[in-house]
Amino acid sequence: MSAVTHEDLHDHHDHGPAKGFLRWVFTTNHKDIGTLYLTTALIMFFVGGAMSLVIRAELFQPGLQFVDPGFFNQMTTLHALIMVFGAVMPAFAGLANWMIPIMIGAPDMALPRLNNWSFWLLPFAFALLASTLFMDGGAPAAGWTLYPPLVLQGGNNLPFAIFSIHLLGISSIMAAINIIVTIFNMRAPGMTMMKLPMFVWTWLITAFLLILVMPVFAGAVTMLLTDKFFGTSFFNAAGGGDPVLYQHLFWFFGHPEVYILILPSFGVVSQIIPTFARKPLFGYSSMVYATASIGLLSFVVWAHHQYTVGMPLAGELYFTYATMLIAVPTGVKVFNWVATMWKGAMTFETPMLFAIAFVVLFTFGGFTGLMMSISPADLQYHDTYFIVAHFHYVLVPGAVFALIAATYFWLPKWTGHMYDERLGKLHFWLTAISVNVLFFPQHFSGLAGMPRRIPDYAVQFAEFNAMSSIGAFIFGFSQLIFVYVIIKAIRGGQPATDEVWEGAAEHGLEWQLPSPPPYHSWEVAPLVK
């Protein structure tokens, strides 16, 4: 496809990265920024993970053992905020930075300086958020949804958490602008919209969701701030406001947000499965339309998070049916992945194992979501461990597995070395088994009525919680293997070929670049047939 050879690219060594630490501060290179995002996400994944282990240690047995209830609530709140805004979103932003330019044949992102800024806001945002742990009264403890009036009764951590959210919001909006502009303007000749790799398509739609909902969230938390400190009454009933309004604003952001977390995962899996099934993706255009429909539908289903706050019958019916409707495009995607594997010459390297586990376990999480979309049934599931199990199934073996799969898939491309396949497989099996030991029992404790966000529970839930905690610790420590595999591949190992995976060159432009790609790639745009 392209006339660019190894030798041409190697002539450009004078354009290499600057030396020393400041390279990372001033860099405008999409690969450097991608690496920064991914590294930050990995660190935050362990920070948020450590918090969840505090939660699981406390819940190992009934009664209070390790932490006081206030600190427990701070852990549940920060665990969620850090995993959503610190681990999953930056990790996907990192993948977008690394992969989108080289997948569409662009030399870099369209707005490289903005790109630098959107990354470097993150460490400051997380410093603000983490600093609340050391304050009088501790970190925010009202849950990641920050519902008033509870959240307004906390200490002075609130403005720190809110400014942190503002910075994270600005960062994601700038990253989204950058991605949209890059995809619209920087595609190589011949790379039409309907030839874009699925990962690029899903990120394009995700970027639009970010632009549309992050500002609404920023506005809602700003109202919280003025309610607490400037005497406004947006959500204060005494002054004529309504706390339920916050829930509507939050979930207008919150529901598209869960698709912001999962759509790029769909993209990753749509890249991996065809490569290891050695077939083109089944139903490419239906995949594009399904992703777009999921994006559109995500704006009209928000109140299914609020069935219990009181809604007229017509509202309950509408949100039930609209929510169920999302299962249709999602089902299209799942069937397309299965059809791609059907009669393929499949091999089961680590990225493929994680991708298949994603398809199976994400679908499972989707089904429990369907159960909860039924409003009369949701009254039973609401705020129990059943919902905890549901969203962890779609986020951990969903988004996190997709991220791990993406890392194994592109690591040889990024580092130029094959990772240790034996350790990768060990990591997969430990992770895939422990994640089910961790979250599966929570369905049962939830159906039996165990409430979420409470540090103590009735003794009847003891066995399920003990199982869950054991799973959590195995899952957590298994991720150290992942870090070791990454470091080992960065340090050295068997050199990777340009296409890395057998026949991958047919599946994307990134496999036509050397491994690792030169610091500046596609300076001459490839011609896509």
Add this chain to the structure above:
Amino acid sequence: MRLVRRIAFVAVAMFGFGFAMVPFYNVFCEWTGLNGKVKGEATATGEYRVDASREITLEFITSLNEGMPLAFRAEKSKLKVHPGQYYTVNFYAENLTDRQLTGQAIPSIAPGLFAEYLKKAECFCFSEQKFEPHRERTMPVRFVVDPKIPEEVRDMTLSYTFFDITDRKPN
């Protein structure tokens, strides 16, 4: 660059959209009566034809926000009423502290969709209430249920929550 400006404009517009939802929400709720909010003014006007054949059970609930230091109760927890007839129910609140308190009672009526049929002629929730230290006050509510209320409504709940606004309104 034009695309950048357009997208940035959309982002800013969505920030404004969040705030625009506040008045929109209030108008929408007022129009549909979805959240059971009622106007803070008298809506009962004139005489209604008393419908002695129907009886609706009204329940009264009192609660305090953020542990406001009042002892707040209704004279009775339930009252059977005929639509069209005026009734008066007393609410009592005692200030349990040594300082003066100012409170605002916020009413809520369930089911919210029928809130408009419960019409009040007089209510302590129409204005803020001052409580002298350790003094109990009697606060009447005079109301009528509009006889036009649909047949299927047999029970209604009227709830009052007292919010402590002492610090918001320096006396």
